[in-house]
Amino acid sequence: MKRTIFRNQLLPWLLLAPQLAITFIFFLWPAAQAIRQSFLRQDAFGISTQFVGLSNFKALWNSPEYLNSLQVTAVFAVLVTVLSMGFSLLLAVAVDRTIRSSSLYTTLLVWPYAVAPAVAGILWWFIFNPTIGIMPYVLDVVGYDWNHISSKTDALALVVIASAWKQISYNFLFFVAGLQSIPASLREAAAIDGAGPVRRFFDITLPLLSPTTFFLLVVNIVYAMFDTFAVIDATTEGGPAQATNILVYKVYFDGFVGQNMGSSAAQSVVLMGIVILLTVIQFRYVEKKVAY
Amino acid sequence: MIENRPGLNLLAHLTLMLGVAIVALPVWVALVASTHTATDFMSGTIPIWPGPHLVENYARMLDAGVSTSGTPPVGTMMLNSLVMALLIACGKIAISITSAFAIVYFRFPLRNLAFWCIFITMMLPVEVRIVPTFQVVADLGLLNSYAGLSIPLIASATATFLFRQVFLTIPDELTEAARIDGAGPLKFFRDILLPLSRTNIAALFVILFIYGWNQYLWPLLITTSSDYYTIVAGIKRMADAVDGLPQWHLVMATAMLAMLPPVAVVIGMQRLFVKGLVETEK
Amino acid sequence: MASITLDNVGKVYPGGTRAVGGVSIDIADGEFIVLVGPSGCGKSTLLRMIAGLESISEGTVRIGDRAVNDIEPADRDIAMVFQNYALYPHMSVRQNLAYGLKNRRTPKAEIDRRVAEAAEILQIGPFLDRKPRALSGGQRQRVAMGRAIVREPAAFLFDEPLSNLDAKLRVTMRLEIKELQRRLRTTSIYVTHDQLEAMTLADRLVVLNGGRIEQIGTPLEVYRKPASTFVAGFIGSPAMNLIPARAVPQLPGSAHAGIIGIRPEDLTIAPDGPIAMDVLAVEELGAQRLVHGQTGGERLTVTMPSDAPLSDSLRLAFRPGSLHLFQAEGGRRIE
Numbered sequence: 007m008k009r010t011i012f013r014n015q016l017l018p019w020l021l022l023a024p025q026l027a028i029t030f031i032f033f034l035w036p037a038a039q040a041i042r043q044s045f046l047r048q049d050a051f052g053i054s055t056q057f058v059g060l061s062n063f064k065a066l067w068n069s070p071e072y073l074n075s076l077q078v079t080a081v082f083a084v085l086v087t088v089l090s091m092g093f094s095l096l097l098a099v100a101v102d103r104t105i106r107s108s109s110l111y112t113t114l115l116v117w118p119y120a121v122a123p124a125v126a127g128i129l130w131w132f133i134f135n136p137t138i139g140i141m142p143y144v145l146d147v148v149g150y151d152w153n154h155i156s157s158k159t160d161a162l163a164l165v166v167i168a169s170a171w172k173q174i175s176y177n178f179l180f181f182v183a184g185l186q187s188i189p190a191s192l193r194e195a196a197a198i199d200g201a202g203p204v205r206r207f208f209d210i211t212l213p214l215l216s217p218t219t220f221f222l223l224v225v226n227i228v229y230a231m232f233d234t235f236a237v238i239d240a241t242t243e244g245g246p247a248q249a250t251n252i253l254v255y256k257v258y259f260d261g262f263v264g265q266n267m268g269s270s271a272a273q274s275v276v277l278m279g280i281v282i283l284l285t286v287i288q289f290r291y292v293e294k295k296v297a298y
Numbered sequence: 299m300i301e302n303r304p305g306l307n308l309l310a311h312l313t314l315m316l317g318v319a320i321v322a323l324p325v326w327v328a329l330v331a332s333t334h335t336a337t338d339f340m341s342g343t344i345p346i347w348p349g350p351h352l353v354e355n356y357a358r359m360l361d362a363g364v365s366t367s368g369t370p371p372v373g374t375m376m377l378n379s380l381v382m383a384l385l386i387a388c389g390k391i392a393i394s395i396t397s398a399f400a401i402v403y404f405r406f407p408l409r410n411l412a413f414w415c416i417f418i419t420m421m422l423p424v425e426v427r428i429v430p431t432f433q434v435v436a437d438l439g440l441l442n443s444y445a446g447l448s449i450p451l452i453a454s455a456t457a458t459f460l461f462r463q464v465f466l467t468i469p470d471e472l473t474e475a476a477r478i479d480g481a482g483p484l485k486f487f488r489d490i491l492l493p494l495s496r497t498n499i500a501a502l503f504v505i506l507f508i509y510g511w512n513q514y515l516w517p518l519l520i521t522t523s524s525d526y527y528t529i530v531a532g533i534k535r536m537a538d539a540v541d542g543l544p545q546w547h548l549v550m551a552t553a554m555l556a557m558l559p560p561v562a563v564v565i566g567m568q569r570l571f572v573k574g575l576v577e578t579e580k
Numbered sequence: 581m582a583s584i585t586l587d588n589v590g591k592v593y594p595g596g597t598r599a600v601g602g603v604s605i606d607i608a609d610g611e612f613i614v615l616v617g618p619s620g621c622g623k624s625t626l627l628r629m630i631a632g633l634e635s636i637s638e639g640t641v642r643i644g645d646r647a648v649n650d651i652e653p654a655d656r657d658i659a660m661v662f663q664n665y666a667l668y669p670h671m672s673v674r675q676n677l678a679y680g681l682k683n684r685r686t687p688k689a690e691i692d693r694r695v696a697e698a699a700e701i702l703q704i705g706p707f708l709d710r711k712p713r714a715l716s717g718g719q720r721q722r723v724a725m726g727r728a729i730v731r732e733p734a735a736f737l738f739d740e741p742l743s744n745l746d747a748k749l750r751v752t753m754r755l756e757i758k759e760l761q762r763r764l765r766t767t768s769i770y771v772t773h774d775q776l777e778a779m780t781l782a783d784r785l786v787v788l789n790g791g792r793i794e795q796i797g798t799p800l801e802v803y804r805k806p807a808s809t810f811v812a813g814f815i816g817s818p819a820m821n822l823i824p825a826r827a828v829p830q831l832p833g834s835a836h837a838g839i840i841g842i843r844p845e846d847l848t849i850a851p852d853g854p855i856a857m858d859v860l861a862v863e864e865l866g867a868q869r870l871v872h873g874q875t876g877g878e879r880l881t882v883t884m885p886s887d888a889p890l891s892d893s894l895r896l897a898f899r900p901g902s903l904h905l906f907q908a909e910g911g912r913r914i915e
Binding site: 008009010011012014015017018019021022024025026028029030031032033034035036037039040043093096097099100101103104107111112113114115116117118119120121122123124125126128129130131132133135138140171174175176179180183203232235236239240254257258261262267270271274277278281282285 | 307310311313314318321322323327393397400401405412421422425431434438449474477508511518546549560575
Binding site for chain 2: 669
């Protein structure tokens with residue numbers, strides 16, 4: 007709260023007007039529409055609509071495809087988060103040990119942040135291309151026959167790798183910042199108490215890093231659930247056989263390609279609920295709770 | 299570092315080199331692929347070292363593109379991406395900084411409501427309200443336009459909160475001194491707040507430029523005319539089209555061009571980039 | 581230049597907290613007034629109401645013959661020096677000084693003349709083109725004063741301007757402010773919690789406590805005749821001994837006073853003195869020593885020359901006429 011304020015009454019509204027106008031027209035109104043539509047059903051020709059209560063939601067609950075999508079999303083989000091955060095933490099801890107060359111390594115590790123998810127998808131799609139990609143060639147040597155066009159596991163692995171790769175730099179930067187904020191004296195004290203490097207990592211560093219870790223956990227789940235649309239669309243398009251059809255992709259597909267407005271709107275509402283939940287968790291707990 | 303253990307240091311360096319290699323692998327492969335011709339892929343695997351066709355492939359993509367894919371030349375798409383990224387970055391900064399100014403420095407009825415309206419945008423990513431938002435943009439006649447590409451994306455709770463945070467750290471005394479010096483709200487905004495937020499604006503710009511450039515779903519939906527295709531959205535159309543006729547060298551050249559500007563921004567302005575990234579997440 | 585009149589001024593915050601109440605002061609043109617009191621006594625709030633940075637909930641503030649309650653700070657013809665200097669960090673010293681004048685559309689030549697003049701007075705000429713962060717604390721302090729001077733206002737308002745400086749510099753700057761005010765003869769209101777600063781600077785002191793005025797007077801008046809036990813304890817260092825009268829029934833006046841006050845410097849060692857003190861601790865200050873002890877179960881401090889003889893128990897006499905008598909209830913002075 008500011009002590010000093012200006013007394014003008016009209017000016018603040020003028021200053022807020024552009025932001026509020028855009029928020030109303032492109033955020034609140036469409037969100038309200040989505041909620042409204044989730045209670046309606048259109049006939050096959052789009053001529054008449056009728057109020058159907060919660061039946062769109064019930065239909066989702068009874069749809070094996072939607073339940074599959076929920077499960078795929080959960081598996082996908084967990085894999086992306088664990089893979090990306092694990093790899094990033096390893097790199098961050100290593101950088102924290104090097105002194106002179108840490109900024110060089112940082113430069114070499116941060117740029118994937120700037121690569122569009124769609125482009126990341128295309129790059130990995132190419133590397134894993136069953137006919138000309140180098141990874142299937144390498145895997146063939148160890149006896150694995152990679153084919154993400156027909157194998158559900160391979161397809162999921164591909165989108166997980168592409169999505170996790172893109173997020174490495176983000177996690178890395180925050181882990182490095184988190185590590186640097188741990189006072190050196192604590193680790194020195196532990197060293198004097200006779201703890202070796204590995205012990206120190208698990209007894210001192212990891213617990214003190216928990217605010218960063220928890221924050222990144224939420225951010226990565228949000229990323230995996232919503233920002234990976236482009237990765238999926240640029241590569242597997244949800245296939246094969248729904249194996250990579252995550253929730254945001256399904257909303258898009260059912261709405262635009264399938265033209266099933268009621269179901270798509272109901273899915274939107276469910277997603278909104280998930281985002282709200284994640285945002286609340288982020289604001290309630292990330293800010294201060296998991297701290298020492 | 300506490301004790302000197304050469305073995306651990308060596309391990310750290312090896313880990314990092316491996317990490318850098320893994321991170322760089324896809325881009326290296328793309329770069330290599332983009333320097334060969336279509337016939338080089340016929341052998342079954344992609345070459346490991348760059349070939350001689352770099353200039354030829356990139357020049358072709360920049361000013362002609364792949365006509366069969368229905369996409370315009372990459373040069374045109376990059377220009378569209380640039381316009382969109384700049385409009386989004388500048389637009390977000392402009393409307394967020396004025397909103398934050400209003401919220402921090404004024405007390406007016408419904409101030410909290412306004413604050414919540416802005417906050418709520420954080421919970422409504424475009425992916426979850428995609429169909430009705432598309433409908434609104436279509437009704438407003440904004441399909442296939444730069445306005446349609448940028449305006450629906452420029453509301454920003456994150457940027458507003460960032461500026462709010464910046465303003466809250468500016469001492470009250472400075473505002474009071476300015477008031478005694480005869481500066482009204484707008485003059486104070488221009489003469490004191492803007493200059494003091496300069497580095498925050500620059501840092502935010504870096505993040506938002508990348509955000510804008512990398513937009514995918516939105517441009518994919520609202521651009522049906524190839525005149526407005528952006529490169530990130532266009533590359534997928536191109537990859538789809540070449541699926542039957544493998545022109546991977548051209549797709550990879552496009553991919554390289556698509557990531558060049560934002561990657562250059564991150565590497566060239568690394569300090570601002572890191573600052574922006576950390577600040578927007580507070 | 582102008583007189584300033586506060587007439588029954590009060591401040592009540594939304595929510596009902598009262599910060600200041602019933603404050604009336606007449607400040608003459610050219611006078612140096614110091615508002616002094618412990619933190620939270622309302623002195624800063626009062627100053628900020630005069631400046632126009634806080635709204636005035638009760639009473640009237642006049643600058644010259646104009647009521648300024650509803651006038652913007654910029655139009656009150658005052659200048660303010662802030663505790664943390666509040667220099668614009670992105671502007672050079674010159675721009676900092678000129679900013680207020682520019683906003684008032686003062687002609688360029690006039691701005692240059694006034695900035696040069698202020699720089700001359702404050703000896704900040706060499707730093708005019710530097711940014712504030714390139715200056716030392718004392719230099720920033722001068723620039724902050726320069727910003728006030730160039731405006732040539734009717735009054736200077738100082739809000740604890742020296743509290744961010746180290747002890748030595750504070751003494752130097754205190755003197756500079758005093759000399760500057762003598763020279764410019766601009767009405768000044770100065771807020772501090774440091775009683776020594778208040779004593780040395782003020783033409784008149786206003787001692788505040790709990791949002792109300794305890795006493796107004798010249799430094800010597802306040803020192804010699806503190807109006808209450810609060811003032812007695814606040815002004816003067818070491819603080820006045822305030823002893824319940826029943827603990828020292830042998831002293832004159834103890835029959836009808838609740839509390840008796842004696843300044844440590846008014847007590848002397850005398851073999852037949854009326855007060856017997858058991859010594860608890862001794863603090864050496866060099867020229868003097870402070871002896872802390874007990875009499876009749878009450879704490880007592882005595883200032884004595886450093887060559888005075890010491891023993892575990894002392895007999896003390898007080899200088900004639902140096903006893904202060906206060907009521908038990910409310911602690912008001914009894915004449």
